[in-house]
Amino acid sequence: MNQEEQRKTLSLVVPVHNEEDTIHLFYNAIEEIKPKVNATIDFHFIDDGSTDKTLSILRDLAEKDEHVHYVSFSRNFGKEAGLYAGLQQSKGDYVAVMDVDLQDPPELLPEMLNEVESGEYDAVGTRRADRKGEAKIRSWFSSQFYKWMNKVSQTHLVDGARDYRVMTRQMVDAILSMTENQRFSKGIFTWVGFKTKYIPFENRERVAGNTSWSFWSLAKYAVEGIVSFSTxxxxxxxxxxxxxxxxxxxxxxxxxxxxxxxxxxxxxxxxxxxxxxxxxxxxxxxxxxxxxxxxxxxxxxxxxxxxxxxxxx
Missing domain, CATH: 1.10.287 (Helix Hairpins)
Incomplete structure (x- = not known):
């Protein structure tokens, strides 16, 4: 058995929607840190019904790199569906969830994986230590959501927590066992339990393109979270x-x-x-x-x- 076969696999779950400007930038950024990651990295891109060249780019990447996989939805089902599909498709010993716009620092990935591999933690997540560059009104509403959500729900959410995290296969399987249609991943990640550590980082802007998250869509997402995890x-x-x-x-x-x-x-x-x-x-x-x-x-x-x-x- 050679060294490549002995190495464990890290599956990267990356939901994308109209991200033709960021996919190559993200892929190249991960390629740069690969030597520092103590695992073989597999990409699992989930195309959430994109209307630009996103799917074409994913096809090309998959042809050039055997470690690149993708699933394309029949229409836009939302990021939560994309996360669920990515976790279903992942086969790695460890699974990481990342955004393609590089607001999630790739350079943290080796440290996150090492912490999980040590066995001390089942997951290592990230949280924004600040909200520099974000509109003040949006930042205020976001902080208020975390504040009140933690008051009305028994599921505690870490303020500023991102979906960006590395998890063990056991934790991923627990998340997949929750097949509810109305999904709120931040709450699900916490609800399933498992020992989790959070690494803070300074807020980053998108490297390219525009976000598909409007203020209204974030408000609806917040309502989904409250309904899903609080009565x-x-x-x-x-x-x-x-x-x-x-x-x-x-x-x-x-x-x-x-x-x-x-x-x-x-x-x-x-x-x-x-x-x-x-x-x-x-x-x-x-x-x-x-x-x-x-x-x-x-x-x-x-x-x-x-x-x-x-x-x-």
Whole structure:
């Protein structure tokens, strides 16, 4: 058995969507650090229904390098589906998840792998130590999400944590056993347990191209995370209902007593309309929150596949 066969394999899972400008840059960056990585690296690119030349570039890379593999979806299913597909396709002893835009520093990969190989940790992840270069409003909302998510959920999320991490095969298999349709990987990575260490790094800008993550898509992603890992919103709705019900009983008693004592009729239109709008608003908010959970149940009961592969190599 030669040295190449004795070396363990590290599978790189890389979801891509319209990333024709970054794929070669990412591939070359990994090639540069390969001598420092104590494992054979396999690439698993997941094309999430790209409409540019992404798939063509992946085909060319796969032809030139036997360690490059790809799966192309029949349409855009989202990054979460891409991560799940990549973990399914990975065969390595260790698995790393990375973004193709090089916001995840490749030079950390050798250190991360060494930490996992030592056996002390089951996974080594990364987190941003700062948010330099990011819009202040977006940074504020992001920090608030982590803050409140950790308050309403038993699954603790590390502030600034990235998907970028190296995991053991055992941990990956545990993640794959969770076949839910509504996926929130940051929560899943934490929920499955296993001992994890986080390495901080300074925030980096994309090397090329534009992000497909708009503020609205990030907001929807945050809602997915809350619905997937917390029932606290439903508890809040219950308490709001109890508070408004109690307040209405007290108000009714007050009105009856006042009528018996003074026997006068007061129009009170402004206060009545205000109360009606207040209660109506709480009802609509409550129905919206309950509806979001019902929608998640609805999607799960359909048992639809998380993704559909059109082409793979």
């Amino acid at each position: 606290m919103p439903l508890t809040i709705v219950t308490f709001l209902g109890l508070i408004t019900f109690g307040a209405s009983i007290l108000a009714g008693i007050f009105i009856v007593i006042r009528a018996l004592i003074s026997n006068t009729s007061v129009a009170g239109w402004p206060s009545m309309v205000t109360i009606m709008l207040f209660i109506g608003g709480i009802q609509m908010l409550s129905l919206g929150i309950i509806g979001r959970y019902i929608a998640a149940i609805f999607m799960e009961t359909k048992k639809r596949p998380i993704y559909i592969a059109k082409e793979e190599k």
